[in-house]
Amino acid sequence: MHHLTCVSCGATFNAAQILYQCPVCGHLLAVEYDLDRMEIDPRAWKERPLSVWRYREILPVSGHPITLQEGGTPLYHLKRMGAEMGIRELYAKHEGMNPSGSFKDRGMTVGVSMALQLGKNTVACASTGNTSASLAVYAAKAGIHAVVLLPAGKVALGKVAQALIHGAEAISIRGNFDQALEMVHDLCRSHGLYLLNSINPYRLEGQKTIGFEILDQLGGVPDRIVLPVGNAGNISAVHKGLKEYITLGLIDTLPMMTGIQAEGSRPIVDAIQRGLPEVIPERHPDTVATAIRIGTPVNAEKALAAIRQTGGTAESVTDDEILAMQKELARKEGIGVEPASAASVAGVKKLVESGKIDRKERIVCVVTGHLLKDPETVVRQCKPPLEIDADLRSLLSALRL
Numbered sequence: 144m145h146h147l148t149c150v151s152c153g154a155t156f157n158a159a160q161i162l163y164q165c166p167v168c169g170h171l172l173a174v175e176y177d178l179d180r181m182e183i184d185p186r187a188w189k190e191r192p193l194s195v196w197r198y199r200e201i202l203p204v205s206g207h208p209i210t211l212q213e214g215g216t217p218l219y220h221l222k223r224m225g226a227e228m229g230i231r232e233l234y235a236k237h238e239g240m241n242p243s244g245s246f247k248d249r250g251m252t253v254g255v256s257m258a259l260q261l262g263k264n265t266v267a268c269a270s271t272g273n274t275s276a277s278l279a280v281y282a283a284k285a286g287i288h289a290v291v292l293l294p295a296g297k298v299a300l301g302k303v304a305q306a307l308i309h310g311a312e313a314i315s316i317r318g319n320f321d322q323a324l325e326m327v328h329d330l331c332r333s334h335g336l337y338l339l340n341s342i343n344p345y346r347l348e349g350q351k352t353i354g355f356e357i358l359d360q361l362g363g364v365p366d367r368i369v370l371p372v373g374n375a376g377n378i379s380a381v382h383k384g385l386k387e388y389i390t391l392g393l394i395d396t397l398p399m400m401t402g403i404q405a406e407g408s409r410p411i412v413d414a415i416q417r418g419l420p421e422v423i424p425e426r427h428p429d430t431v432a433t434a435i436r437i438g439t440p441v442n443a444e445k446a447l448a449a450i451r452q453t454g455g456t457a458e459s460v461t462d463d464e465i466l467a468m469q470k471e472l473a474r475k476e477g478i479g480v481e482p483a484s485a486a487s488v489a490g491v492k493k494l495v496e497s498g499k500i501d502r503k504e505r506i507v508c509v510v511t512g513h514l515l516k517d518p519e520t521v522v523r524q525c526k527p528p529l530e531i532d533a534d535l536r537s538l539l540s541a542l543r544l
């Protein structure tokens with residue numbers, strides 16, 4: 144059994160209520176379980192496949208979930224790049240290997256299952272792209288209608304393609320993500336659609352399993368987990384899950400939660416670096432990493448607590464650093480990720496070079512979305528193939544053999 148709790152005033156609410164914010168004080172809600180009374184046997188978990196649903200006892204879905212086998216993503220040891228940076232234990236958890244190509248699927252398998260559990264048959268979100276792609280996929284699997292609001296002209300091509308082919312009703316807003324989110328939130332409140340942005344606490348329940356899988360794959364708690372940050376839901380989710388592991392007595396330390404933003408959209412970084420109690424919204428967020436082109440992170444309150452309570456940190460990286468790292472991961476490790484995802488590894492590089500993190504740490508970077516999400520940015524960065532006549536002599540001269 145679970146209920147909803149306000150992270151600020153502590154008020155609790157029945158889980159059958161559809162709430163996106165605390166009705167008492169307006170702050171964020173979280174899902175809470177009676178962990179003290181739960182009998183969890185992690186050995187039984189190990190007998191199930193590595194996936195979101197391995198951990199179903201601490202997820203809110205009671206019946207059969209809407210699932211496409213999300214989670215169970217690879218954890219790669221970045222040996223070559225780690226050696227170059229002087230870090231022996233640098234890993235990447237490749238969330239691009241989920242069904243729709245991003246970590247959002249972990250949230251949506253739970254979120255869409257909860258929509259059905261709560262009797263809803265129309266779901267909605269605003270999105271910089273991946274959330275809409277994932278919602279479209281899971282709504283299709285569930286056989287329900289999805290409405291997605293996108294910032295016009297600022298969503299990577301692969302993500303738009305996914306939203307369209309999976310049958311979501313896609314609307315482009317002449318405005319940015321933050322405005323789209325405000326609109327869809329109002330729409331859901333007034334017209335009863337089920338909101339599946341990360342302000343919905345159930346979505347984050349699915350995403351917390353990233354942390355559980357990392358522990359299972361590493362055989363222990365890493366010193367640090369590094370994530371790209373947009374709305375700051377994912378970093379909050381991983382932290383929440385690992386705190387539940389502490390309560391369950393499964394671990395006794397938490398990794399230092401570390402968030403990386405793009406230079407042109409860094410409200411969380413500013414709040415951490417300047418010690419502010421809350422974020423100051425960035426009215427004109429801009430970055431090549433369109434996934435994290437977000438100026439008002441809705442989960443800031445949870446994320447600031449996650450970073451501060453674990454002795455973590457936050458840093459920003461430039462678009463050039465992001466694109467250089469995307470290429471490096473592709474060429475030195477064979478790992479293809481979209482720009483936002485490369486931000487986490489670029490952030491680690493910056494933080495070790497500036498001495499802010501220790502090279503002896505065991506560090507896991509979450510790389511959040513697949514390379515093919517944003518082919519246009521890749522094509523702009525790379526020389527196109529040389530076109531030649533169809534004869535061997537032309538080939539030999541092209542290859543300069």
Ligand code: AN7
Nearest residue numbers: 270271273274373374375376377511512
């Ligand atoms: C690849 O799809 O917000 O900090 O609307 O797609 O939990 O928001 C995407 C976010 C990182 C940031 N990496 O995660 C959306 C959306 C990728 C992403 C993030 C996103 P949060």
